[in-house]
Amino acid sequence: VSDVSLTRQERGVSARPAPHAVAAATTWGWLPLLSVTAACGVFLVSVGDTEARMGQPWAEAFLWIGLVVLFAPVAARLMWHGLGRNEGLGLTLILGVGLYLTKFLHSPLGFTFPDELMHVRTAEDILLHRHLLFPNPLLPVSPYYPALEIVTTSIATLTGSSIFISGLIVLAVLRVILVFSLYGLLHEISRSPRIAGMGVVLYMANSNFLSFSSIFAYESLGIPFMFTVLFILVKRESMAARYRFSLAAIALSAMVVIITGHHVSALALLLLLVTWAAVRGVIRLFHTHVRGPSVMPFALASLIGTTAYILVVAHLTIGYLAPQLRGAITALMSLIAREQNGNNSTRQLFHSSGGLVAPAWERGVAIAAVLCILVVLPIGVWQVYKRYSLRPLAIVLGLAALLYPCTLALRLVGASWQIGNRSSEFVFLPLCFVLGSGIVLLWLPGRFTFVRTLTAMLWASIIFIGGAVTSGPHVLHMPGPYLQSADERSVVPNSIAAASWMRVAVGSGNVVASDWSNNLLLGSMGQQEPALTSNGSIDTSYFFFAATLSSFQKHYMHTGRIHYIVIDNRLSTYVPLGTTFQGYNTVGEKYAGRPVPKRLLRKFTLPRRSERLYDNGDLYIYDVSRVGRTS
Amino acid sequence: LLLVAVGAVTAVVIVMLGGGASVVRVLMVLPLVLVLPGYAFAAAMFPSFEGVRGVPEEASLTISERTLIVLSMSIAATVVLGFLINLNPGGFAARSWAYALSGFVLVCDGVAVIRRLRSPVRVHRRHRRYVARKQVLLSVLALGIVASAVVIGEVGAQQQPYPGFTEMWILPAQSTLSNSFTVGVVNQQASPQVYMVRIHSRHHMLYHSTWFTLVPRATWTRSLHLGVRRAGRAYVTLYRSQAPHKPYRTVFVHVVRNLSKTARPAIQPATLSVESRGANNFTMRVANRGTSSQTYLVVIRAHHHRLYHSPLFTVQSGGIRTFEVHLRVRHTGSARVRLYRSQSLHKPYKTVFVKVVQNKPAHGP
Secondary structure, eight states: OTTOOOOHHHHTSOSSOOHHHHHHHHSOTTHHHHHHHHHHHHHHHHHHHHHHHTTOTTHHHHHHHHHHHHHHHHHHHHHSSSOOHHHHHHHHHHHHHHHHHHHHHHSTTSOOSHHHHHHHHHHHHHHHHSSSOOOOSSOTTGGGSOHHHHHHHHHHHHHOOOHHHHHHHHHHHHHHHHHHHHHHHHHHHHOOHHHHHHHHHHHTTSTTTTTGGGSSSTHHHHHHHHHHHHHHHHHHHHSOGGGHHHHHHHHHHHHHHHHTTOHHHHHHHHHHHHHHHHHHHHHHHHOTTOOSOOSHHHHHHHHHHHHHHHHHTOTHHHHHHHHHHHHHHHHHHHHHTTOOOGGGSBOOTTBOTTSOBOOHHHHHHHHHHHHHHHHHHHHHHHHHHHHOTTOHHHHHHHHHHTTHHHHHHHTTBTTTHHHHHHTHHHHHHHHHHHHHHHIIIIIOSSOOOHHHHHHHHHHHHHHHHHHHHTTSOGGGSSOOSOOTTOGGGGOOHHHHHHHHHHHHHTOSOOEEEOOHHHHHHHHHTSOOEEOOGGGTOOOTHHHHSOSSOOHHHHHHHHHTTOOEEEEEGGGGTSOOSSOSSOSOOGGGGGGTTSOOOHHHHHGGGOSTTOEEEEEOSSEEEEEOTTTTSOO | OHHHHHHHHHHHHHHHHOOSOOHHHHHHHHHHHHTHHHHHHHHHHOTTTTOBTTSOGGGSOOHHHHHHHHHHHHHHHHHHHHHHHHHSTTOSOHHHHHHHHHHHHHHHHHHHHHHHHHOSSOBOOOOOOOOOHHHHHHHHHHHHHHHHHHHHHHHHHHTOOOOOEEEEEEEEOSOSSTTEEEEEEEEESSSOEEEEEEEEOSSOEEEEOOOEEEOTTOEEEEEEEOOOSSOEEEEEEEEETTEEEEEEEEEEEEEOOOSOTTSOOSOOOEEEEEEEOSTTEEEEEEEEOSSSOEEEEEEEEETTEEEEEOOOEEEOTTOEEEEEEEOOOSSOEEEEEEEEETTEEEEEEEEEEEEEOOOSOSSOO
């Protein structure tokens, strides 16, 4: 890899290394002191969360101040001179773990995020049935990618601890793997601790890192292992030939985890490896002196493994991913063609589906963050092509970083904003390398001044805070009192009590119809089978939004084998933040962003054979198994 | 490698001993999943995993890279072994996991030992890096701050104020008799609450409890067999002492007719009988035929005058309360003996008429 012509200055050390710089490269440097500032940041976030639970409106300030205290000093140190590899790695690890703790403090008593509840169901099924591949009504594709749940349940089985505790331990280990692998990958490509450190820090600025990358869901396992495979393959180039077989075995083992762990990560890795192999082939056409082990066998292994697994085992994957991708592409094409209609119409930025608007300062920071990225992106791409033109993976990352503006376009369309949002975890891998290279090589190439470092730190902090504020509706940034149809804010004791009662009193596996938030709880903690269109059941919105239960609707319920209906009376008193009932019924659209009329909820009392078995004030559970039998 | 083997065997022994989740068990068994398989696998792959003399730093593996390989390969091994265990009919039992993981560790350990013996490269330990006392203190301080942040977060989440609630439910009882149900009430409020349960059909009261107190998290359950003369709904209503006339929770079930239309309901919660012993002396008997204790009140009136008013008294289920009454009456005629229940003191529950004779001046104090 002699083509990598970074000067010592560009790597962050002066031309003649001073004794203190040499010492810094081998010791922990500022790491202990900055670990204290990072801990203070976590402490502020914790205080903010506690105050937010008490309903204090000013508590959010603690979150943002805490995040800045956690992030900014680490970012500043990573840009300053004399940064050693251990110190850089330690700082990024502290930041990664600190951000993991931030998510943990959001819900420290149990898994509450929607995706977490879906995967808890898979884990519960494994513990209950002691085997894999039991259908999951909340996320049908989840049982086919059980790697995370296998590791979690193995710990739960062996130690006797709960899925929550076991999951937290696994997620913490995965966070360490993510930081080490990403830092190692970027360091191997750039040979610069500063670019590697800045890259990792900028990766943590993606909008999903604060919460989504730390939740108990399969991408929390898939992405770290994707980085691990890439790192091992890059490391393979610089290691002695006798170690290549061992590293190949490690890379293939990690690949198995991705293929059986997360579909999108497996596909992303496949795409990266194929592109990497192709670019390497093109470079070797023009530069025959470029040597090193080929990645083609790994691309082939990934292709064969991923395809075989999807076709033989996880055949639901195609049905799960294809409609979403097709919908996103169609919506995007419509946007381009200005054929805006229905659900595919242009989405209003910073507006949730429930009509909530993000505060002005959040909108400002989010836009500033995008601008900060877009300004440095071309510079970074140019620097990458200039410095790493003979490193195939660097070229691939440089090309992939150009996808970032496309993901911004996806956010503009209602049908594809979710894909645009979720893709940030993948797009930020090339982006963080390109931005890190751009800022370090151009703005901080060795002339260390306070103003330059401060400017760069501000730039990175804006990107980080901009990513954090766009991670979701602003009311979900912190815990707090109950909100209707608001993901983790809808997980409250009486909803949990109803789900737990069903599991104990009527047993598991009953087909149940309810609103989206309660469906998640009933499916995970209640071990019931929520009727969702995503799992092939009937569209329950047809009878939830009906004014009365006609004989047709009763018969419809009967054909859908609906045994229980769980009604949340808060639907008629609170403004929902998101989707209330999943389905295609357009009648429901007129109730978007406003409470459902009480009469729609009370109609389940009327049928003669309907029985209300449970009442806790907010939730009613009806047994409707005998309703519609004679219709 | 010896330590790895010993650790694996120790973890298996702890798993076999069983018991609940404890810190010791977690700390001893956790490496069996997250550290030992990866370490043993990497040691088998790299006989010189601990560092090679003469090999430049860049061509070797750093501590962080080794840590990464150990952790990621541990997870990979667990996943692959998980798929293999799934083929076993016994599935994911603790024993299966313990045997599979420890077996994998011991096999890799053995391979690593053999490869190291054959390896031409000498293994040596790296120089220890000494950390300054100030750095240790700062790290301890950071850990202390993080620990306090976690404690504050946990306590804050546990003490988050939520509105209290009460659960009430009804389920068919495990009985061959029709109309057999189990009713339950759970107090999820922060303070003790006083409740009363009443079950009625459209026309009849089928059951009512006395007022009962539930401390937080306590549960009240009753198995009931309802005698019903007309099929339809039976409503179970919960009342709270704070608002005794306002239904607090309501559930309902469908009941079938299990009594003839002319038959009296099978459940006769109470009977009142009055026996005259002459000279306005009476023996009154209140029998509670219900399934739970009840609180009653007896009032005797004649010609718009109240002749007798008992205190509230409680009769246990199946019990009888007898008491003697001597009445002083201004006019000969009939007196009305009424039994009231504490649930509805304004509404007479039973009424019996008795003959009384004048034994007191018609006028005067």
